[in-house]
Structure formats: structure tokens, C-alpha cells
Amino acid sequence: MNxxxxxxxxxxxIGQVIDTNSAWMATRLNEAGIRVKQMTSVxxxxxxxxxxxxxxxxxxxxxxxTGGLGPTKDDLTKDTLCRFFNTTLVEDPKVVHDLTVxxxxxxxELTETNRKQAEIPANCTPVYNxxxxxxxxxxxxxxxxxxxxxxxxxxxxAMMDEIVIPKLSSLFRLPKVSHQTIITTGVGExxxxxxxxxxxxRLPPYFKLAYLPSTGMVRLRLSCYQSNDSLxxxxxxxxxxxxxxxxxxxxxxxxxxxxxxxxxxxxxxxxTLAVAESCTGGYISHLITSVPGSSTYYIGSTISxxxxxxxxxxxxxxEVIADKGAVSEEVAKAMxxxxxxxxxxxxxxxxxxxxxxxxxxxxxxxxTVWIGLAGPNVLIAxxxxxxxxxxxxxxxxxxxxxxxLRKEILGLPD
Numbered sequence: 001m002n003x004x005x006x007x008x009x010x011x012x013x014i015g016q017v018i019d020t021n022s023a024w025m026a027t028r029l030n031e032a033g034i035r036v037k038q039m040t041s042v043x044x045x046x047x048x049x050x051x052x053x054x055x056x057x058x059x060x061x062x063x064x065x066t067g068g069l070g071p072t073k074d075d076l077t078k079d080t081l082c083r084f085f086n087t088t089l090v091e092d093p094k095v096v097h098d099l100t101v102x103x104x105x106x107x108x109e110l111t112e113t114n115r116k117q118a119e120i121p122a123n124c125t126p127v128y129n130x131x132x133x134x135x136x137x138x139x140x141x142x143x144x145x146x147x148x149x150x151x152x153x154x155x156x157x158a159m160m161d162e163i164v165i166p167k168l169s170s171l172f173r174l175p176k177v178s179h180q181t182i183i184t185t186g187v188g189e190x191x192x193x194x195x196x197x198x199x200x201x202r203l204p205p206y207f208k209l210a211y212l213p214s215t216g217m218v219r220l221r222l223s224c225y226q227s228n229d230s231l232x233x234x235x236x237x238x239x240x241x242x243x244x245x246x247x248x249x250x251x252x253x254x255x256x257x258x259x260x261x262x263x264x265x266x267x268x269x270x271x272t273l274a275v276a277e278s279c280t281g282g283y284i285s286h287l288i289t290s291v292p293g294s295s296t297y298y299i300g301s302t303i304s305x306x307x308x309x310x311x312x313x314x315x316x317x318x319e320v321i322a323d324k325g326a327v328s329e330e331v332a333k334a335m336x337x338x339x340x341x342x343x344x345x346x347x348x349x350x351x352x353x354x355x356x357x358x359x360x361x362x363x364x365x366x367x368t369v370w371i372g373l374a375g376p377n378v379l380i381a382x383x384x385x386x387x388x389x390x391x392x393x394x395x396x397x398x399x400x401x402x403x404x405l406r407k408e409i410l411g412l413p414d
Contacts, residue, residue: 001173008068033175280351371397
């Protein structure tokens with residue numbers, strides 16, 4: 001079953017807002033056995049919206065639309081859909097009631113402008129919005145389905161998970177689709193491909209392997225589109241075969257992240273973690289605390305951006321900083337050792353580097369990063385040379401730090 005996604009809004013086309021809706025929707029649809037064949041972003045222009053909707057309906061049985069459902073004059077989706085389906089707007093009593101309750105709970109009156117959001121095309125089935133003010137709209141059209149939803153991500157996501165996907169699953173006979181994602185780090189995409197070639201060439205024709213590189217890691221998504229009872233067994237057997245070839249590069253599966261993996265290990269071993277960050281500016285700490293349950297093992301951090309903070313709070317010697325420089329093996333070790341001693345953690349990570357784009361020198365160019373690690377009978381630091389992109393350098397430093405810690409916890413070779 002094929003589907004297309006249309007996102008509406010000038011803000012998407014000028015780069016003011018990044019379209020995260022399409023990627024999220026595609027993931028959920030694929031899990032349900034619905035293949036997304038095309039994603040299109042269009043401006044707030046009735047003619048453009050209509051043209052793309054017609055084209056999408058010629059190609060696919062399902063068209064999902066987000067955006068343009070607000071109460072202001074630049075939100076044109078409802079009026080455009082009315083003209084497309086040759087109908088008129090009518091007020092939905094339930095939406096009026098929901099809007100009244102919504103605004104009253106926030107100490108506000110329902111204005112005439114906001115009340116207009118209760119107007120929906122007469123021939124649609126409303127998709128009620130429990131998280132916002134704009135209802136979605138479901139249209140059955142010549143054996144096909146069109147659903148228009150708000151562009152606000154958390155409103156759209158609730159509609160998709162609770163109403164749209166379950167209803168699509170009941171209407172269409174969907175194939176069983178299964179995925180397993182192998183997450184690797186410390187190895188490039190082309191090298192992985194060479195290692196996996198003997199296995200990949202022998203995959204059954206109903207299996208598909210995708211290489212998904214990103215900052216500091218490569219995901220290998222293995223998908224199977226054949227409906228039978230042995231599907232999951234076959235999929236897991238193939239994953240085991242791949243593991244035999246690239247096992248030392250695998251750190252997790254599916255929705256695992258470096259911070260989740262490290263957290264699980266710390267919980268299993270009843271150990272704790274502290275962090276001293278300089279060039280990453282708190283990013284590692286943010287990732288740690290984004291994991292539910294991190295309070296079990298995470299003690300705290302010091303954002304020691306200035307040298308004075310490294311000295312005052314972490315005990316890093318001024319002489320060492322003067323002699324070796326803040327970006328050095330000695331300082332990285334001292335930072336890790338200092339925060340571990342101060343906070344009393346089992347393990348401690350530290351980062352110090354030149355994130356860029358300025359600040360580099362001949363012997364320490366932009367992208368030079370030292371990561372320190374202190375733990376039971378362990379005090380090490382490792383030098384990395386990343387690129388010139390500041391944000392990417394921060395991200396890959398965090399991944400590298402978690403990878404170092406994971407290996408030390410498990411006693412793996414570098």
C-alpha cells in the first residue's frame with residue numbers, strides 16, 4: 001500500500017521551520033506496512049496545494065497532509081480542500097465544545113477567530129484534536145483516503161498514533177513489515193559494506209539492507225516485507241550472521257543510542273557517572289539526562305569552559321594549563337579525575353577541545369579534542385581530530401566519549 005505525504009507552509013520552504021513531521025510519519029507508516037513513495041512540501045498557495053494533491057492521488061491510495069489549519073488568513077488548507085471536494089464548511093458542535101473547554105482552562109474566552117477552527121468541510125469525518133485547537137479531517141474519495149492534520153508535531157503525532165494509523169490498518173490489507181537496525185560506531189560505511197558483502201549477496205530477495213550513516217555512526221537497517229509466521233525468526237537469524245562479521249563495531253540495536261547503552265550498563269553494574277565538559281558545553285550532560293531513569297546513575301557535571309573554572313572547581317593545575325595548554329592530554333585527565341573526586345562517582349568523562357570555527361593553531365587545529373576518562377584503576381585520555389563544523393564536532397565528541405566509557409566498562413579493546 002503506497003502513501004504520499006504533503007507538508008504545507010511557506011515557513012518550510014524558506015528554511016524557517018525544518019520539516020520533521022514527514023520523517024516521523026514515514027517511520028510510523030512503514031512500521032504499519034504502508035510504504036511512503038513521495039514527500040512533498042508546498043507553499044500556502046491554493047493552486048499549488050491542489051496541483052500536488054491531484055498528482056499524489058494519481059500515484060497513491062493514501063495522502064496525508066499536515067499544516068495550514070490555523071485560524072489566521074494565511075492558513076488556507078481547509079478552504080482549498082472544500083473547493084477540491086466541491087463542498088462547504090460547516091461548524092462541528094463537538095469541536096466548538098472542545099475549543100470552549102480548551103480556552104476556558106487557560107483563563108481565556110473563545111474568540112470568533114478561534115471559533116472558525118470548528119468549521120470543517122461538510123463531507124469529511126473529523127479527526128478530533130485532544131492536544132490543540134485545530135481538528136484533522138478524513139476524506140474518503142474514490143476508494144482512496146486523504147487525511148489533513150495540523151502541522152504542530154505533537155498534535156499530529158497523537159492523531160496518527162491514536163486514530164489515523166489504526167483506521168488505515170482496518171481499512172486496507174497491509175503486509176507485515178519487520179525491521180532490525182544494527183547500530184555501529186568506529187567504522188565507515190564503505191568499510192562495513194566490504195565486510196558484509198558475502199552476507200549481503202546471499203540475503204533472500206524479500207530482505208532489503210540500507211546503510212544509514214550519520215555523525216559518528218552507521219546504522220544498518222534490515223527490512224523484510226514478506227508476510228509469514230517465520231518472518232521474525234528469519235530476520236533475527238540474518239542479524240546474527242551479520243554480527244559474526246562486524247560484531248566488534250556494534251554497540252546497539254534499533255532505537256538504542258550511545259547514552260542509552262551506557263546508562264543500561266551503569267544500572268546493571270550499580271555504578272555512577274559524572275562529567276566535566278569544556279568544548280561540549282553541557283551537551284553530554286543533556287544527552288545523559290534525556291534518558292528516563294538517568295537519575296539512577298548520573299550524579300552531575302561541571303561545565304568548565306573557562307580555565308579558571310577548571311582550576312577552581314576541578315583542581316586542574318594552573319602550571320599544567322600554562323605549560324601544556326587547556327587542550328591537552330594532561331588537562332583532560334586532570335578534569336576527569338577532578339570531577340570524579342569532587343562528586344564521588346564511579347566513572348567520569350571530560351572533554352576539552354577546539355570546536356571551531358576559530359581558535360585553532362598550527363599544532364592544535366580546529367577539531368582537535370581530548371577526551372578524558374577516570375574510573376576504577378583507570379585514568380586515560382584520547383586525542384581526536386575532527387573537522388571544522390562546530391556543531392558536528394560537539395556531537396561526535398559526545399558519541400566518542402560514550403564509546404570510550406562503554407568499552408572501559410565492558411573491558412573491550414580500543
